[in-house]
Amino acid sequence: LPVLRDSPIAISDIARLLGSSRVAAGWMRNHPEFARLLMNPEELAVARTAGDLTADATEAMQSAAGDHDLQMAELRRFVRREQLRVAARDILGLAxxxxxxxxxxxxxxxxxxxxxxxxxxxxxxxxxxxxxxxxxxxxxxxxxxxxxxxxxxxxxxxxxxxxxxxxxxxxxxxxxxxxxxxxxxxxxxxxxxxxxxxxxxxxxxxxxxxxxxxxxxxxxxxxxxxxxxxxxxxxxxxxxxxxxYQPEFSEAEVDEIRTMKRRIEAERLGSGSKARDVKLGAGGLSDIEFTVQLMQLQHGFGRTSISDNRTLPALAGLSEHNLLDIGDRATLDVGYRFCQRFRNARYHLSGLSSDVFPDDEHEEHLLARRLGYPSTKDLEADYQEITEAVREVTDRLLYGEAS
Known part of the structure; x- marks a missing residue:
């Protein structure tokens, strides 16, 4: 591409991006003009504001006014371009x-x-x-x-x-x-x-x-x-x-939340499942979110820091109100971040929405390397340690089981 001829930094970044993400490679193949996104490292290092994104999306729609099919195409090109920008910030360690x-x-x-x-x-x-x-x-x-x-x-x-x-x-x-x-x-x-x-x-x-x-x-x-x-x-x-958020949250309601969570586990994973699933498996995102949400329902009335609609700020709010032990907060925080990193890396490598470990050994090796582990054994050991710790917290705080 002529745009890259005098930009060795951009060439290096594109090579790293395409080598790390099949999805990004597909977006670039369909839209080589997106390479311009990587021409200015200083601009790429800064997240775009909500206002700027909305203005660009609106402009994309207005540029095709009168042609509905073209409007939808322009909106999708806007989405892919901005997703590629985020993917680059992700893979290049800028976000x-x-x-x-x-x-x-x-x-x-x-x-x-x-x-x-x-x-x-x-x-x-x-x-x-x-x-x-x-x-x-x-x-x-x-x-x-x-x-x-x-x-x-x-x-x-x-x-x-x-x-x-x-x-x-x-x-x-x-x-x-x-x-x-x-x-x-x-x-x-x-x-x-x-x-x-x-x-x-x-x-x-x-x-x-x-x-x-x-x-x-x-x-x-x-x-x-x-x-x-x-x-x-x-x-x-x-x-x-x-x-x-109501003043009282009854024991019957607590039991209903617990029953709901057990039913989800049984229906989606199967009873007694040992699936290595970072979303629904033991110690995964679902455990973290159900635990936080139960505590929000119990303690969120009149406490805006607890009723935050984001998981990690809600964790912080629960800890600030001395409703969540600092060690338990750290365990859930680490688990949440690990699962998010896993899901993003899995998507970049496979192009699929998947929350489970790959069956293919080579794919798992690539996943481990993408996540910074020297081997699949190191990834698996970290996964087991993190999710077991999260599940122990979930068993106590969500299910009310003694440690």
Whole structure:
């Protein structure tokens, strides 16, 4: 590429990036012009702001005004370009394991905001993020968990809001020649797939008061306004906070959380599974998140540092209020960071969304090297030590078992 002719630094960085990430190699192969991202190391060293990303996403959509298919293609090119930028910062050691998911999340925010703006909602309409998306915790292959809220009282208002919601699912999730921007999932809404796609603020308030379930309270711990009408979004978050965080959390509710976690383990991994899975396996991300979320439900009322929708700040808040031993906090923190690094490295090497160790010995060797281990045995030993420590904390704090 002519752009690289006089830039040995860029050539070196590209070689390192392509040698470490099959995914990045695919993006560069499809869009060689993205090599310009690596031309300015000083610029690459700094994370982009939410405002700059949203402006770029909006500009990408507006550049193809009047051609819907081209607009979707331009939005996807924006997403891939910015994901490549984050991948470069990741692999070149320019961003921490905490910064990477936040930066990936802000790219999604920008794309969703630009898409909502382009759809021009006919009624006040807001997108709320849940799960890893709401918690500023996306990985490269995460889905976007969302729910939609609108303001209005008539059937016409409801139809208008649902048109916007369906349009957004297509704008972000539809498969095109440029791929899809993200998988976008709205099944965490009230009544799941059987419920209306968008619901009024009054409808949410009535549903949560009359029929809301504990798992829905737990899912709302990760609530975050993403795009649309900011005032409506703030009012929904206030409603969610009041419902999630109540003065009392009963032993029956604690037992329900425990039962839910055991059921997830049995259904997704199988009873007694020894799978080396950094998300659902013993001592993985699910153990950490369920432990933190149970403690948030128990102690988050009136304590904003505990009710933070991000996992690590919530851990810090629990520790600051002397509700979590400093050693247990460190164990969960180390486990969280290890699992995040593993997932990102696995995706770079395989191009697949996978949370388990590879079966192929060569693939596992590459994974170990990518994570900085001299051998697969060292990686496996660290995994076992970290996850066993996390599981011991989970057994005590989530399941109430004696140490």
């Amino acid at each position: 921490s394991i905490i910064e990477i998911p936040e930066e990936l999340t802000l790219i999604a925010d920008a794309a969703v905001a630009a898409a909502v703006d382009g759809l021009a909602p006919e009624v006040p309409f807001a997108v709320i993020g849940l799960g890893r998306y709401g918690g500023l915790d996306l990985s490269y292959a995460s889905d976007l968990d969302v729910i939609f809220v609108y303001e209005g009282a008539t059937s016409d208002d409801a139809r208008a809001a649902n048109r916007t919601a369906r349009g957004l699912l297509k704008e972000i999730g539809a498969q095109t020649a440029e791929g899809r921007a993200w998988e976008i999932d709205a099944r965490l809404r009230p009544e799941g797939e059987n419920g209306q796609l968008a619901r009024s603020l009054e409808g949410y308030e009535r549903y949560y008061a009359e029929r809301g379930q504990l798992w829905e309270r737990q899912s709302l711990l990760k609530r975050r306004f993403i795009a649309g009408d900011a005032d409506l979004g703030r009012r929904f978050l206030r409603l969610a906070d009041e419902w999630c």
